[in-house]
Amino acid sequence: MGGSHSSFTEAELQDYQELTFFSKKEILHVHKRFHLLDPDAVRxxxxxxxxxxxVCELPELKVNPFKDRICKxxxxxxxxxxxxxxxxxxxxVFSDAAPKSVKSEYAFRIYDFDEDDFVSSGDLREVINRLTGEQQLSDEDMQQLINNILEESDLDDDDALSFAEFEHVISKAPDFMNSFRIRL
Structure with missing residues (x-):
């Protein structure tokens, strides 16, 4: 009868609530969504x-070109x-309640494909390829776009974006908060 609530002690729910941007009710809803991905395994x-x-069968991830990076x-x-x-x-992190600073940190990690703590031209190339999908850019157009991004964002001229530079770019993107979310 208790459903997913019986999966957690009150103390566990309290801990999860302190470590996330969710209420106990929302945590139970997230658990239900996790359970529905593979009921037998979770049970x-x-x-x-x-x-x-x-995990990538989650409808919101299924269509996301960065689903593998998000999971990783x-x-x-x-x-x-x-x-x-x-x-x-x-x-x-993908909830509406998560602050922009937390979302920025995770976006940076997702876009840092080579995990060197910079978003370099190689990382930007991968981001652009994933965003353009079938409509791949020519090498010349790709390089021009990367150069434009770095020209605007790379404040220390090292041909890569540090987290601080990335965060500065995100602060100017009005739709970032809306695009970096999964609704419960």
């Missing part, structure tokens, strides 16, 4: 890590598989 083991392919960044295993706690972190 059999509350600490299961769902494989990236399963939030995976405590580092392989894209997500435990409930990883999934809860992801949903919390």
């Amino acid at each position: 059999a083991n509350k600490d299961v890590c769902l494989p990236q392919g399963t 960044v939030f995976s405590s295993q580092g392989d894209g598989s997500l435990s409930f706690e990883d999934f809860l972190d992801m949903m919390s």
Whole structure:
């Protein structure tokens, strides 16, 4: 009868509430969404890590060109598989309640494909390719776009964006908060 509430002790719910931007009710809703991704696996083991392919079946991720990077960044295993706690972190960061600073930090990590703590021209090329999909740019147009982005954003002229430079760019993007969210 208690449904997902019986999956957690009151103390666990309290901890999750302190570590996320969610109320207890929202945490239970997130758990329900996690459970629906693979009911048998979650029922059999509350600490299961769902494989990236399963997590990417979430409707909001299914259509996201960065779904693999999102899973990898939030995976405590580092392989894209997500435990409930990883999934809860992801949903919390993508919630409307998460502040812009937290969203910026995770966006930076998602776009830093080579994980060198900079968004370099190679990372920008990957971002642009994923965003343009089938409509790939010519090499010349791609390089021009990358040059334009770096010209506008690379304040220290090192041909890469540090987190501070990235955050500065995000602060000027009015639609960032709307595009970096998953609604419950």
